[in-house]
Amino acid sequence: MTPTRSTSILVGVALFCLAGCSVVDSHGTATEVATEAVRSRAALARRAADAVLADADTAALGPEGRLDALAEAAASAGRDGTVFARRATPDGRYEVDVAYDGVGSGGGFVAAEVHIRLCVRLAGAVDPNPGVTMVDVTCGAELDRRPGRIDKVVRLSD
Numbered sequence: 001m002t003p004t005r006s007t008s009i010l011v012g013v014a015l016f017c018l019a020g021c022s023v024v025d026s027h028g029t030a031t032e033v034a035t036e037a038v039r040s041r042a043a044l045a046r047r048a049a050d051a052v053l054a055d056a057d058t059a060a061l062g063p064e065g066r067l068d069a070l071a072e073a074a075a076s077a078g079r080d081g082t083v084f085a086r087r088a089t090p091d092g093r094y095e096v097d098v099a100y101d102g103v104g105s106g107g108g109f110v111a112a113e114v115h116i117r118l119c120v121r122l123a124g125a126v127d128p129n130p131g132v133t134m135v136d137v138t139c140g141a142e143l144d145r146r147p148g149r150i151d152k153v154v155r156l157s158d
Contacts, residue, residue: 026106027114034104034116035154041079041100042120042156046134048073049122053094053130063088066126067096074098074122084119084140095123097137101150117143117150 052058052073058066067086074096075081085097099119106112119139124132136155 026112029106030104030112030114031116031152032104033106034102034114035118037102037104038100038116038118038154039156041081041102042098042118042134045074045079045081045098045100045120046122046132048076048079049096049124049132050130053124053126053132054128059126063094066094070094070122070124071096082143084143089123093123093125095121097121097140099139099143101148115149115151117153118156119143119153120156 049070052069053066055069058069061069067088071083071086075083075098079100081098081100083096083098085095087095089095097119098121099117102116102118104114104116106114117139119137120134121137122132122134124130134156139153
């Protein structure tokens with residue numbers, strides 16, 4: 001093998017390795033970006049749910065109206081969530097299960113695009129201090145029938 005040919009092969013192998021590393025790094029970056037976005041929207045929804053359940057107008061509504069108000073707080077503009085379950089509990093708390101989908105793009109030689117989903121339950125009581133909690137839940141099967149693909153389901157924390 002000539003020195004020129006072996007140099008060409010080594011350069012080709014080096015470029016292939018760099019491209020492969022770029023794809024892995026790009027995928028990781030895209031995953032981090034999308035995960036942070038859905039977690040941020042869920043945190044925003046929790047604050048909105050606290051405000052709605054503490055509102056006197058919500059207190060004046062019946063149980064179905066309270067659930068509607070909580071679902072709207074969890075899913076409306078800026079939060080862009082999909083409510084897939086909702087219920088009033090016997091102890092006076094209201095719960096909504098919400099999915100937040102996000103897309104992250106990574107940079108690099110080969111840019112990756114990752115589709116992430118976070119599913120949470122927001123729960124609280126109609127009260128001046130509603131104590132809204134947010135926990136991870138299993139995503140509803142009906143979400144799989146929605147258009148688009150999900151590459152990874154994430155949790156509130158790692």
